[in-house]
Amino acid sequence: MTDTGTTTKTSVNKFEKFKAEKDGLAVKAEIEKFAALGWEAMDETDRDHRLKWVGVFFRPVTPDKFMMRMRMPNGILTSDQMRVLAEVLQRYGDDGSADITTRQNIQLRGIRIEDLPDIFNKFHAVGLTSVQSGMDNVRNITGDPVAGLDADELFDTRDLVQQIQDMLTNKGQGNPEFTNLPRKFNIAITGGRDNSVHAEINDLAFVPAFHSALSTHTSTSPDGDAARTLSEQHSALNFGFNILVGGFFSAKRCDAAIPLNAWVAPEDVVAVCRAVLEVFRDNGSRANRLKSRLMWLIDEWGIDKFRAEVEQRLGKSLLPAAPKDEIDWEKRDHLGIYKQKQPGFNYVGFHVPVGRLYAEDMYEIARLAEVYGSGEIRLTVEQNIIIPNISDGSLATFLAEPLLTRFSINPGALERSLVSCTGAQFCNFALIETKNRALATIQALEADLTFTQPVRIHWTGCPNSCGQPQVADIGLMGTKARKNGKAVEGVDIYMGGKVGKDAHLGTCAIKGVPCEDLQPVLQELLIKHFGAELKQEALVEV
Numbered sequence: 001m002t003d004t005g006t007t008t009k010t011s012v013n014k015f016e017k018f019k020a021e022k023d024g025l026a027v028k029a030e031i032e033k034f035a036a037l038g039w040e041a042m043d044e045t046d047r048d049h050r051l052k053w054v055g056v057f058f059r060p061v062t063p064d065k066f067m068m069r070m071r072m073p074n075g076i077l078t079s080d081q082m083r084v085l086a087e088v089l090q091r092y093g094d095d096g097s098a099d100i101t102t103r104q105n106i107q108l109r110g111i112r113i114e115d116l117p118d119i120f121n122k123f124h125a126v127g128l129t130s131v132q133s134g135m136d137n138v139r140n141i142t143g144d145p146v147a148g149l150d151a152d153e154l155f156d157t158r159d160l161v162q163q164i165q166d167m168l169t170n171k172g173q174g175n176p177e178f179t180n181l182p183r184k185f186n187i188a189i190t191g192g193r194d195n196s197v198h199a200e201i202n203d204l205a206f207v208p209a210f211h212s213a214l215s216t217h218t219s220t221s222p223d224g225d226a227a228r229t230l231s232e233q234h235s236a237l238n239f240g241f242n243i244l245v246g247g248f249f250s251a252k253r254c255d256a257a258i259p260l261n262a263w264v265a266p267e268d269v270v271a272v273c274r275a276v277l278e279v280f281r282d283n284g285s286r287a288n289r290l291k292s293r294l295m296w297l298i299d300e301w302g303i304d305k306f307r308a309e310v311e312q313r314l315g316k317s318l319l320p321a322a323p324k325d326e327i328d329w330e331k332r333d334h335l336g337i338y339k340q341k342q343p344g345f346n347y348v349g350f351h352v353p354v355g356r357l358y359a360e361d362m363y364e365i366a367r368l369a370e371v372y373g374s375g376e377i378r379l380t381v382e383q384n385i386i387i388p389n390i391s392d393g394s395l396a397t398f399l400a401e402p403l404l405t406r407f408s409i410n411p412g413a414l415e416r417s418l419v420s421c422t423g424a425q426f427c428n429f430a431l432i433e434t435k436n437r438a439l440a441t442i443q444a445l446e447a448d449l450t451f452t453q454p455v456r457i458h459w460t461g462c463p464n465s466c467g468q469p470q471v472a473d474i475g476l477m478g479t480k481a482r483k484n485g486k487a488v489e490g491v492d493i494y495m496g497g498k499v500g501k502d503a504h505l506g507t508c509a510i511k512g513v514p515c516e517d518l519q520p521v522l523q524e525l526l527i528k529h530f531g532a533e534l535k536q537e538a539l540v541e542v
């Protein structure tokens with residue numbers, strides 16, 4: 001699934017070799033040259049790997065059409081930015097499409113290498129960046145999608161997420177300090193109560209927690225007094241974050257993040273991110289890419305040593321974690337109409353089937369955000385969209401907009417929670433086609449069954465788990481199955497994933513179900529475990 005590039009246990013892998021020869025970010029200065037050369041004449045390592053440092057992904061499935069992965073801090077963009085993304089896609093006609101990703105982000109498809117200089121100029125003009133969004137970099141930083149809108153939130157994460165991105169990317173220009181990590185790295189930060197970001201599946205996550213022990217804490221660091229001063233500035237509230245580390249999915253191993261046993265005030269979050277990344281950058285394994293994610297380093301050192309190294313980089317000791325975090329709500333999906341904390345205003349979440357968008361949809365979303373809201377658009381990790389700041393007075397007209405008949409604010413019980421990775425249409429790791437199959441499957445199930453609750457079904461095309469099957473009620477992971485002695489497209493079925501408060505990962509419950517036999521298997525699981533019932537018409541057919 002994953003090209004490990006491993007040579008021997010002690011030597012560095014092939015990815016490390018090409019990174020040492022030339023830093024990935026170096027391609028930023030060569031875009032004009034690549035555009036003139038064309039994809040076929042380019043150096044293959046630049047094309048297939050280094051271009052990912054500027055968010056440009058060679059797709060072997062469609063070699064002349066690249067994918068571009070943006071950065072959308074906290075999943076927020078403006079209508080102007082959405083329009084520019086639409087404009088880029090529009091020139092590719094039927095070849096151009098976009099996907100909302102499982103990290104609150106947007107990917108564009110159909111991109112031709114000769115257009116890159118123009119595309120980067122357009123991005124720059126509206127403050128968009130795609131830098132450091134692939135390969136051994138920190139991915140899009142996720143935050144609560146209703147940050148600043150939700151009356152029950154404990155902290156508005158928007159500014160912190162932007163600050164972390166600015167630190168990592170030198171305000172979108174690219175930052176060589178963090179362009180050669182041993183492997184990819186995920187960061188999430190939430191100030192809401194429902195763990196909307198899936199904190200547990202990030203290498204580094206910050207979850208809200210009040211600390212009562214600030215006044216009694218004795219710092220052991222040499223400059224403990226300085227630390228105390230900063231923390232005490234915040235002690236009027238004692239609000240901050242407990243830190244989780246090491247969560248990740250990979251083909252070899254999946255683990256939920258574990259507590260660092262550390263609490264941090266909001267003003268120290270950026271410095272903690274920097275410290276953790278420096279420790280990972282300088283100590284993470286560069287031998288075997290299957291064992292390079294942060295958790296492997298934590299395993300090797302133990303959590304106490306890891307924490308001590310982070311504190312050393314930080315230059316002060318961290319307070320112990322608050323005894324309890326404030327994630328005490330079930331996860332919300334934000335679809336529908338909700339009052340904002342700003343009186344007289346609402347946010348409306350609508351469902352984008354499997355996250356797929358086309359240029360005309362994006363223009364329309366930008367228009368709706370401007371006409372009815374403040375021009376702001378938000379994305380969720382469920383691959384859906386929220387338009388905030390719609391006044392009470394304009395809500396009814398907004399809800400009558402034709403786009404909402406396709407992108408429903410109240411979709412069916414399976415449709416509303418459906419998530420899917422890219423799959424075989426564009427991804428060469430895929431073992432199965434996902435997005436179209438995911439939609440067809442739930443449409444057939446919804447036709448035959450009635451539901452009393454939404455059921456979260458996640459599809460992922462291979463064990464890399466981009467579609468997060470382990471967080472789902474029912475997770476479907478592409479595999480090769482056998483039927484009548486032949487290899488056919490199939491899935492392993494995961495069950496038991498729990499999100500929101502007390503989140504935990506699901507595990508594989510049934511292996512190797514051929515996709516063509518999946519429908520009755522899912523129907524049975526939905527009836528047995530999720531209270532679904534056969535409709536009268538379906539009973540008659542049986």
Ligand code: SRM
Pocket residue numbers: 002003057059067069099100101102103104105106107133139140184186201247248249250251293420421422426427428429464465466467468
């Ligand atoms: Fe992913 C690699 C798509 C979220 C784990 N992922 C890939 C590549 C780049 C492989 C490739 O070159 O084809 C896929 C690009 C396909 C394409 O054309 O779109 C890809 N990953 C995606 C997206 C688009 C899935 C989606 O449809 O939403 C998500 C983009 C997020 C973003 O905006 O940055 C995406 N990937 C994830 C997640 C979920 C998450 O972050 O919550 C995971 C599991 C969590 C994690 O990383 O711990 C994930 N992707 C992987 C892995 C396995 C990593 C590992 O340690 O082994 C790979 C393979 C690799 O890195 O070697 C991978």
Ligand code: SF4
Pocket residue numbers: 421422423424427428429430431460461462463464465466467
């Ligand atoms: Fe591609 Fe999906 Fe596998 Fe990720 S999980 S690598 S998007 S097929």
